[in-house]
Amino acid sequence: MLRKEHNDLLTKTGPGTPGGRLFRSYWLPALLAEELPENEGPPVRVKLLSERLLAFRDTQGRYGLIDEFCAHRGVSLWFGRNEESGLRCPYHGWKYDYTGQCVEVPSEPEESGFCTKIKLKSYPLVERGGVLWTYMGPPDQEPPLPEWEFALVPPGHSFVSKRLQESNWLQAMEGGIDSSHVSFLHRGELSSDPLFKGAKGNQYNLRDSRPVFEVVESPGGLYVGARRNAENGHYYWRITQWVMPSFTMIPPRGGHPVHGHFWIPIDDENSWTWSFDYHPVRPLAPDEVEAMREGRGIHVKYQPGTFRPLANKDNDYLIDRAAQKAGRTFSGVAGIAMQDASLQESMGPIVDRTKENLVSTDNGIIMARHRLLRAIKNLMERDVAPPGVDILHQRVRSAALILPPDQAFKDAGKDALSVRPGVAHASV
Amino acid sequence: MRSESTRASSAAESRYRIDAPNFRPRTVKVVALDRPSEVLAARLEQDHWDGAMFLTASAFSARPPVGASFSVQAWLSDLSGRTRHLLEEIAGADQVVMIACAGQSVPAAGIIGEACSLKRVATTALIIGGDAASDAALSRTLAQLRPWALMLVVAGSDAYVADMLRALRA
Ligand code: FES
Numbered sequence: 101m102l103r104k105e106h107n108d109l110l111t112k113t114g115p116g117t118p119g120g121r122l123f124r125s126y127w128l129p130a131l132l133a134e135e136l137p138e139n140e141g142p143p144v145r146v147k148l149l150s151e152r153l154l155a156f157r158d159t160q161g162r163y164g165l166i167d168e169f170c171a172h173r174g175v176s177l178w179f180g181r182n183e184e185s186g187l188r189c190p191y192h193g194w195k196y197d198y199t200g201q202c203v204e205v206p207s208e209p210e211e212s213g214f215c216t217k218i219k220l221k222s223y224p225l226v227e228r229g230g231v232l233w234t235y236m237g238p239p240d241q242e243p244p245l246p247e248w249e250f251a252l253v254p255p256g257h258s259f260v261s262k263r264l265q266e267s268n269w270l271q272a273m274e275g276g277i278d279s280s281h282v283s284f285l286h287r288g289e290l291s292s293d294p295l296f297k298g299a300k301g302n303q304y305n306l307r308d309s310r311p312v313f314e315v316v317e318s319p320g321g322l323y324v325g326a327r328r329n330a331e332n333g334h335y336y337w338r339i340t341q342w343v344m345p346s347f348t349m350i351p352p353r354g355g356h357p358v359h360g361h362f363w364i365p366i367d368d369e370n371s372w373t374w375s376f377d378y379h380p381v382r383p384l385a386p387d388e389v390e391a392m393r394e395g396r397g398i399h400v401k402y403q404p405g406t407f408r409p410l411a412n413k414d415n416d417y418l419i420d421r422a423a424q425k426a427g428r429t430f431s432g433v434a435g436i437a438m439q440d441a442s443l444q445e446s447m448g449p450i451v452d453r454t455k456e457n458l459v460s461t462d463n464g465i466i467m468a469r470h471r472l473l474r475a476i477k478n479l480m481e482r483d484v485a486p487p488g489v490d491i492l493h494q495r496v497r498s499a500a501l502i503l504p505p506d507q508a509f510k511d512a513g514k515d516a517l518s519v520r521p522g523v524a525h526a527s528v
Numbered sequence: 529m530r531s532e533s534t535r536a537s538s539a540a541e542s543r544y545r546i547d548a549p550n551f552r553p554r555t556v557k558v559v560a561l562d563r564p565s566e567v568l569a570a571r572l573e574q575d576h577w578d579g580a581m582f583l584t585a586s587a588f589s590a591r592p593p594v595g596a597s598f599s600v601q602a603w604l605s606d607l608s609g610r611t612r613h614l615l616e617e618i619a620g621a622d623q624v625v626m627i628a629c630a631g632q633s634v635p636a637a638g639i640i641g642e643a644c645s646l647k648r649v650a651t652t653a654l655i656i657g658g659d660a661a662s663d664a665a666l667s668r669t670l671a672q673l674r675p676w677a678l679m680l681v682v683a684g685s686d687a688y689v690a691d692m693l694r695a696l697r698a
């Protein structure tokens with residue numbers, strides 16, 4: 101259960117809200133670089149944190165992320181002409197550069213300098229690891245560029261996708277740290293998905309469907325450890341990382357690429373689920389990339405020409421009751437990503453957390469809310485930068501480990517839980 | 529043929545979620561395992577709770593059992609000092625939450641844990657002050673709690689305890 105005031109604080113991220121200020125402390129993934137593939141290409145409408153923006157790439161290849169609407173009479177600049185280092189409104193010809201600065205107002209004499217008085221709000225937009233990142237907070241508090249490992253590995257080592265999630269960001273993110281659902285909802289995929297199957301660790305998973313959990317605060321967020329019995333009295337640990345506000349990394353399986361997510365609010369009722377796969381020490385194999393493109397693992401198949409999943413709420417996620425009955429899938433929905441998204445969207449755009457009945461295994465979720473609320477309070481009352489802004493908090497890894505029974509995993513697994521350049525993830 | 533009168537949720541559809549209670553009160557017994565946790569429990573007890581009850585087993589760590597004459601009934605008490613019968617307390621609980629501070633020795637955890645598994649009551653263990661404690665100190669407390677908890681939480685600050693109990697409707 102969460103009080104309504106707290107639910108509002110965490111779920112509302114528009115301008116001027118405390119939750120919005122939290123998100124505006126970070127570099128956030130805004131678009132895939134492939135959405136702006138060429139100089140002077142068509143601009144892309146971007147809604148982020150309930151702000152309507154327009155992304156474009158100018159003649160020199162500079163990325164701009166500016167207010168979507170022309171300062172003159174409010175036309176959407178999505179109709180604009182991307183030409184000669186700027187975006188020109190097709191209505192009366194006002195032109196803006198990549199910083200939102202108006203550089204031409206054709207109706208006014210050039211010498212009047214009128215255009216210098218017009219500037220659209222803009223945010224920096226920077227490419228890193230195939231993702232265009234933006235920072236929407238106060239310019240004087242702009243943090244260093246993000247250092248998530250997946251965005252720093254050589255090209256070819258990573259695959260990043262995004263999908264529209266028709267729900268608030270928080271209920272989606274909470275699914276990412278809710279380790280206790282895996283034994284139910286996704287039980288079929290461990291042995292069938294090409295990006296999961298074959299790992300030794302899977303046997304521990306399948307043998308022991310009632311793991312014991314340990315939730316441990318980390319500098320940037322949480323470690324969520326799930327423990328199962330292994331040989332000789334040792335434990336098989338799967339340790340998920342959550343870094344504030346909404347980054348998660350799922351523990352690896354065998355030599356497969358490791359994966360994780362970001363959940364980024366579009367507005368209060370929609371979000372982007374970003375999904376990445378990478379391998380720190382080798383390029384992804386062609387068949388792996390092929391599987392990811394096909395929507396296997398944590399990725400999805402799309403409605404052609406969109407980032408909306410092919411299985412969506414308008415077609416009841418293509419639920420297959422026969423597969424559900426036969427146990428081929430637990431919920432009847434195919435694929436890990438849509439198994440999660442279908443259920444999270446079914447809660448309604450913003451779930452009413454006053455009606456929940458949480459239990460002990462929900463402590464990961466309870467702790468994440470606790471830390472987010474604490475961070476919002478510290479930010480609002482004392483201007484304290486929230487956890488996760490510091491690049492040290494970003495240099496983390498998930499891990500799958502076999503450990504002796506009496507050691508704290510954050511101690512025994514210390515090396516495994518942070519980035520070690522040139523070394524693969526600790527995995528079983 | 530489809531006969532459903534509502535489809536997957538929209539904000540408008542969400543308004544029709546039935547607004548009736550979907551739970552009955554649960555009894556959560558919170559047991560402080562050491563002196564510092566007992567101080568915390570005493571502070572929490574002052575708040576209003578729905579079904580939380582605060583107990584302490586800190587006497588156990590202060591006074592280790594001597595030989596066979598030790599009685600397991602003698603050391604569990606409520607915060608006003610009244611002795612409580614362990615098995616009766618546990619049997620009446622939906623959930624037992626054990627609280628320890630990192631670095632403390634918590635020998636009572638094993639006995640309470642055993643009683644919980646006997647009575648099939650879910651146990652949660654909270655270790656407070658995990659940030660500040662050394663790894664060795666944390667591991668010591670952890671090792672005593674780990675075998676008995678279905679869920680173990682290492683929290684940096686004691687503010688988490690109240691938040692967790694509220695989340696569980698305690
Ligand atoms: S069983 Fe968890 S939401 Fe229904």
Ligand SMILES: [Fe+2]
Nearest residue numbers: 275281286440
């Ligand atoms: Fe899931």
